[in-house]
Amino acid sequence: MSHFLKRSLQLTTETLPSWDLTDLYSAVDDPQIQLDMDASRQQAIDFEVQFKGTIATDELTGSHLLRALQAYENLLAAEYRPQSFAQLHYSTNTADAARGALLQKTREFGSAVATHLVFFKLEISNIPPAVYDRISAEPALAPYRHYLDHERRMAVHNLTELEERILVETSNSRGRAFARLATEVHSRTRFSIELDGQTLEKSQSEILVLLYDARREVRRKAAASISAGLQSNRHVGTYIYNTLLHEKDVLDRLRSYDQAEASRHLANELDASVVDIVSDVCAENFSIVGRYYRLKGKILGIDDLAHYDRYAPMRGQESDIEFSQAREMVIDAFADFSPRLASTADQFFDNRWIDAGLAEGKQGGAYCAAVTPDHHPYVFMNYTGKPRDVMTLAHELGHGIHDVLAAHNHLLDYHPVLPMAETASTFGEMLVFDRLLGNLTDDGERLALVCSKVEDTFATVFRQIAMYRFEQQAHRARRQEGELPTERFSALWQQNMQVMFGDSLQLGEEHADWWLYIPHIVDVPFYVYAYAYGELLVLALYAKYQQEGENFVERYFQLLSAGGSRSPAELVGELGLDITDRAFWQGGCDLIAERVAQAETLAPTTGAV
Numbered sequence: 267m268s269h270f271l272k273r274s275l276q277l278t279t280e281t282l283p284s285w286d287l288t289d290l291y292s293a294v295d296d297p298q299i300q301l302d303m304d305a306s307r308q309q310a311i312d313f314e315v316q317f318k319g320t321i322a323t324d325e326l327t328g329s330h331l332l333r334a335l336q337a338y339e340n341l342l343a344a345e346y347r348p349q350s351f352a353q354l355h356y357s358t359n360t361a362d363a364a365r366g367a368l369l370q371k372t373r374e375f376g377s378a379v380a381t382h383l384v385f386f387k388l389e390i391s392n393i394p395p396a397v398y399d400r401i402s403a404e405p406a407l408a409p410y411r412h413y414l415d416h417e418r419r420m421a422v423h424n425l426t427e428l429e430e431r432i433l434v435e436t437s438n439s440r441g442r443a444f445a446r447l448a449t450e451v452h453s454r455t456r457f458s459i460e461l462d463g464q465t466l467e468k469s470q471s472e473i474l475v476l477l478y479d480a481r482r483e484v485r486r487k488a489a490a491s492i493s494a495g496l497q498s499n500r501h502v503g504t505y506i507y508n509t510l511l512h513e514k515d516v517l518d519r520l521r522s523y524d525q526a527e528a529s530r531h532l533a534n535e536l537d538a539s540v541v542d543i544v545s546d547v548c549a550e551n552f553s554i555v556g557r558y559y560r561l562k563g564k565i566l567g568i569d570d571l572a573h574y575d576r577y578a579p580m581r582g583q584e585s586d587i588e589f590s591q592a593r594e595m596v597i598d599a600f601a602d603f604s605p606r607l608a609s610t611a612d613q614f615f616d617n618r619w620i621d622a623g624l625a626e627g628k629q630g631g632a633y634c635a636a637v638t639p640d641h642h643p644y645v646f647m648n649y650t651g652k653p654r655d656v657m658t659l660a661h662e663l664g665h666g667i668h669d670v671l672a673a674h675n676h677l678l679d680y681h682p683v684l685p686m687a688e689t690a691s692t693f694g695e696m697l698v699f700d701r702l703l704g705n706l707t708d709d710g711e712r713l714a715l716v717c718s719k720v721e722d723t724f725a726t727v728f729r730q731i732a733m734y735r736f737e738q739q740a741h742r743a744r745r746q747e748g749e750l751p752t753e754r755f756s757a758l759w760q761q762n763m764q765v766m767f768g769d770s771l772q773l774g775e776e777h778a779d780w781w782l783y784i785p786h787i788v789d790v791p792f793y794v795y796a797y798a799y800g801e802l803l804v805l806a807l808y809a810k811y812q813q814e815g816e817n818f819v820e821r822y823f824q825l826l827s828a829g830g831s832r833s834p835a836e837l838v839g840e841l842g843l844d845i846t847d848r849a850f851w852q853g854g855c856d857l858i859a860e861r862v863a864q865a866e867t868l869a870p871t872t873g874a875v
């Protein structure tokens with residue numbers, strides 16, 4: 267079944283799906299938004315009146331704490347509704363002032379609500395140990411035990427209530443404001459490129475697609491255009507990043523975190539030592555990247571591989587895939603694993619929970635947004651009809667399925683911690699990949715697919731670790747040297763990226779500023795290592811699935827449905843795997859190396875080398 271690899275198919279024959287947000291609100295000016303925000307604010311005030319001063323006491327009972335936790339969840343759920351709508355609606359048109367204004371309004375509302383809730387976490391942390399030991403064993407509190415234990419571990423980093431309130435109230439005019447500015451700058455940047463004698467203006471997503479073009483000249487021009495676009499925002503991007511690094515430095519000092527990464531590790535419920543193992547093992551395996559790009563250079567017939575050749579398609583790989591075909595492929599692959607996986611994914615299409623179109627002002631990239639356990643998630647993407655978009659669709663649907671399966675948890679345990687958050691998404695991609703490969707008979711097509719999977723895996727594992735190491739050094743440098751010039755960041759970026767490629771390709775000066783468009787380092791510091799962690803973990807899980815078949819399926823569903831109710835070490839431990847073992851992570855890297863070897867074997871049979 268290689269119908270999806272039809273070449274030069276016109277994508278204009280079908281309309282890409284847009285999502286239906288009316289189950290949240292009817293429009294940006296729906297009066298219900300304001301009514302809900304007012305009600306939610308009142309709910310928060312009532313909560314504070316009812317529970318403040320009653321938690322961190324010697325008289326606390328389990329049933330009282332349970333009532334407080336349930337009231338807390340209810341008001342968070344009410345608060346997320348307008349906020350989610352504003353965020354989702356904004357992302358499909360960031361240039362619409364009304365949507366931007368609503369987003370800002372809901373964020374300010376969120377901060378206003380949060381000021382009434384600050385006391386709650388602080389009081390949970392300050393429950394006298396003897397009291398906590400007595401009540402936390404009560405069966406009624408068992409579902410909240412993980413949440414409460416985690417909050418109490420974070421407690422040593424809390425400030426006083428008044429200080430926390432000031433931070434909450436000012437949050438939209440500090441780091442978060444700069445992160446939003448970065449998003450707006452990138453969404454509005456136009457990248458000009460001359461193609462076939464015409465000068466075209468492209469959005470960031472549109473220009474990035476051209477890096478995957480088969481024509482080297484197009485890729486070279488696209489890369490030059492990206493560099494020029496980033497150059498025009500260089501000052502503001504550098505200023506934003508410096509500001510965020512400085513803010514984090516100050517807050518970490520006030521909260522007594524000894525390292526820039528420490529707050530992320532704690533939130534991820536991972537020991538620094540485990541993250542260091544993942545990072546080190548990946549760095550020790552960077553030679554896999556060089557080995558692959560030397561092969562790719564041969565296949566492409568390019569001796570001096572440049573940074574813009576990284577994503578060059580293999581010969582004959584120019585395939586366009588209609589969205590309806592993408593859907594079919596993903597559903598079929600999921601059904602092979604389990605009909606339950608397929609039917610859960612089908613709901614997203616049938617109920618219009620997906621926005622896949624391309625539009626002016628639409629934010630780039632893809633994401634899946636969970637709202638609350640009693641409301642379905644949404645999938646956002648920019649579908650350009652390439653095989654990698656099918657993988658992206660599988661990826662985001664994987665997230666969505668994870669959310670649906672975890673929806674029986676209470677809100678405070680709904681979301682998996684970051685390192686587990688990529689499990690279902692990556693696993694979904696893996697299923698689709700194997701389906702694609704199994705259905706191909708032509709070695710040239712198989713080679714192209716294996717190569718694109720290798721490149722995606724590199725992007726998720728080694729590239730994220732290279733970025734993580736860049737981030738670590740950037741935070742450290744800002745702390746030691748003060749405000750940094752663009753060149754300093756760019757030099758760190760180049761060093762960390764180049765070492766991954768070894769001598770297989772030269773990034774070149776033009777690539778030096780490309781850290782400027784990486785959203786994660788701005789939005790969520792040190793997010794990136796979770797991708798590498800997640801992918802390597804999934805490689806191990808997938809190997810287990812191949813060994814165990816049917817028996818694995820139910821345990822996999824259990825893993826996903828646990829949501830955020832247990833730590834990564836516990837969840838993975840339940841599957842009989844040990845994340846503190848270097849060999850476990852090396853095993854994942856070995857599987858990547860095997861895939862590169864597969865490409866090396868296929869290449870001569872296709873006459874590509």
Ligand SMILES: [Zn+2]
Nearest residue numbers: 661665688691
């Ligand atoms: Zn993801």
